Every structure is written in structure tokens, then in C-alpha cells.
Amino acid sequence: MTEKGITRRQLIKQGGLALTALALPFPLTAFTKYNKMKDNKNFDVIIIGGSYAGLSAGMALGRALRNVLIIDSGKPCNIQTPHDISTTAKKQVEKYSTVKFYNGLATNGIKKESGFEITTQTGDKFTAKKLIFATGVKDIMSNIKGFSECWGISIIHCPYCHGYEYSNDKTGVFANGDIAFEIGKLINNWTKDLTIFTNGKSTLDDEQVLKLKKHNIKIVEKEIDYFNHKNGQIESIVFKDSTSEKIKALYARPKFEQHCEMPKQLGCELTEQNYIKIDPFQKTTEHGIFACGDNTSMIRSVSYAIAMGGIAGGMTNRELIEDEF
Ligand SMILES: Cc1cc2nc3c(=O)[nH]c(=O)nc-3n(C[C@H](O)[C@H](O)[C@H](O)COP(=O)(O)OP(=O)(O)OC[C@H]3O[C@@H](n4cnc5c(N)ncnc54)[C@H](O)[C@@H]3O)c2cc1C
Secondary structure, three states: EOOOEOOHHHHHHHHHHHHHHHOOOOOOOOOOEEOOOOOOOEEEEEEEEEOOHHHHHHHHHHHOOOOEEEEEEOOOOOOOOHHHHHHHHHHHHOOOOOEEEOOOOEEEEEEOOOEEEEEEEOOOOOEEEEEOOOOOOEEOOOOOOOOHHHEEEOOOHEEEHHOOOOOOOOEEEEOHHHHHHHHHHHHHHOOOOOEOOOOOOOOOHHHHHHHHHHHEEEEOOOOOEEEEEEEOOOEEEOOOOEEEOOOEEEEEEEEEEEEEOOHHHHHEEOOOOEEEOOOOOEEOOOEEEEOOHHOOOOOOHHHHHHHHHHHHHHHHHHHHHHHHO
16 A cells, blocks of 8 residues: 555556456466477467466466467566566466466567467477467667666656556656647646656647646756656656756656567558557457557556457457367
């Protein structure tokens, strides 16, 4: 509990585990590890990415008696979530002997007559009838000193994930133009002590500036030198003119890239916003390939990734049944 009540993470921990028996990717020692000497290299489904979405898909398929391999390189986008969530949940997933886990990076995928062949960085090769990409996205960090250290702690992207804990605090928005306006409008709901830091000349238009002023949202155009912090907790923004401003939280929306290029290489179409294109059942534009989680959606939340993973798992099983029956 925080002084402001239960955190969203605790809520996920309590609610999410009971409902979905799901896990985070590290440490993944609890999984039935793929055994090179003993195990078959041919699977019904290979899931690339073993975080929230991938594990959820694995759970659905493992329970559907499908032989599944989850390949995970252990680099989820959100490294701040407490590890006890993963430890408890993974104990639940490991019950399924149908799900094997391979710790490593999948680097190449090719189409075969009977499905797909995946090669890992160390040269191991596996085949499967179907593929699921649960590979997430990579946020591109600002190179301003202190940004990456604070990312996910006090430099945050989502008010639904972190806003309650910072409600009514002295808060900043690190953005410019239309994005700054949209984030400012949104965060005004959580705090009335809000400043937009444009890091150089503002590109907000006159109408936007007027509206922001009406809501007492300040605009600072000074160039930022660095973010002053203690263990990731931001304390102030230091400008290039050596002045500084105290702050408790800063919202930022960094650009992102797909964590894995393989869906594109295998022919899966991407949307204009750089997400893997899917239908309502998580099927990509390529037959036999499904995708779920952050790589397919701008709505980034643990619960949504889990939900999408469950659908992807179920629909992949459905496609196998259609092929086989
Ligand atoms: C800083 C931060 C804080 C957040 N806080 C919250 C919060 O409080 N509450 C909330 O609900 N949501 C939060 N989110 C959002 C949430 O973490 C994501 O929506 C969720 O992690 C998405 O899960 P995913 O499985 O799609 O992707 P990820 O968790 O990013 O996992 C993708 C996995 O795929 C693996 N992978 C990628 N490519 C390959 C490859 N080629 N071979 C093998 N493995 C590969 C990666 O190593 C990684 O383990 C936060 C996000 C961030 C960035």
C-alpha cells in the first residue's frame, strides 16, 4: 500500500494472478527448459516472446494439449515490475509439461511446406506448424542524461499505470506541439500543478496555448541539460542556462520500434503506426502467424497483453483444428 492506497501493480498482482495464472519473463528458471539432448525439435506452435502476452498464449495452448515452445530473450519493455509477480505466476505455468521454454534470441524465420523453421542466435533450429509473435516493442530512450535511469519510475508514459501515485504532485510533460497538448489535456485530470517542457522553441499553436493557459498549465521552452534524480526518482530538471525546476514526475512518450523484425521478414504487414496488422482474432496478414501484446496495439497494459495472448493462443489452436480435422 502507498499513502494514496493500493498501487496498480499490486492490483494486477492480486487480480491478474487469480484470474489468469500468468507470469512475467524473468527469472524463467521455473519453466520446463528445452532439453537439447532429449526433446523433439518439432512443435505445434512456437511462441516468440515469453512475457505477459507470450505466456498467456502459451497457457492457452499448453492447456489445449499442444506442444509449445516459448523462445524468450528476457528483455521486456517494462523492467520495473516487481519480480515476485513473475515468480508466483510462473509456478502456475510450469505445471504444463506441454510448454517448453528456450532462453535465447530467435534471429531468423523461414516458411516451410509444413509451417515454419526458426533459428536462434546460437544456431539451434526448431520447426512448428504455427507461429505467435509476442515480441513487444522497444522504447527509444531520449539521450538526455538521467532519462533512462528514471524511465518507468518517475519518467512515465501512462497515467492509468502511474498517475494515481503522482496525483496532485508537481508534474511535467516532456513533449512539444500536438502531442504535448494532448498529454497536457489528459494529465490535467490527475494534477493541477502541471508544466509542459518543450526543450526548445514551442510548436504549440496559439489556440492550444490559450487553452493551456485557461487551465493554468505552464509552458517552459528552455533547453534541458539533464534530469537530476536519486535512484530513478526525478528531483529536478536542469536547463542549459543552469537554472532548474523541481518536479516529482514527468510524462514522456518516446518513439518506439518493433522489438523483432521477423514478422516483417516473414511478410506480415505493419500498420501506419508501425504495429503488426491483426484481425480481431489476433491473426496477422500471413497464414499461420498470429501476434499479440504491445507489438500489435497502442494500448499498452499488462491486462490487455494477457487478454490478447489468450485470444491468440485459442485462435491458433482453432486454426490447427481446422487444418487437421
Ligand atoms: C516503463 C513501463 C511501465 C509500465 N507500467 C505498467 C503498469 O504499471 N501497469 C500496466 O498494466 N502496464 C504497464 N506497462 C505496460 C506493460 O508493461 C506492457 O503492456 C506489457 O509488458 C506488454 O507485454 P508484451 O508481452 O506484449 O511485451 P513485453 O513485456 O515487452 O515482452 C516482449 C518479450 O519478447 C521478447 N522478445 C522480443 N524479440 C524476441 C526475439 N527475437 N527472440 C526471443 N524473444 C524476443 C523480449 O525479450 C520480451 O521478453 C508499462 C510499460 C512500460 C514501458
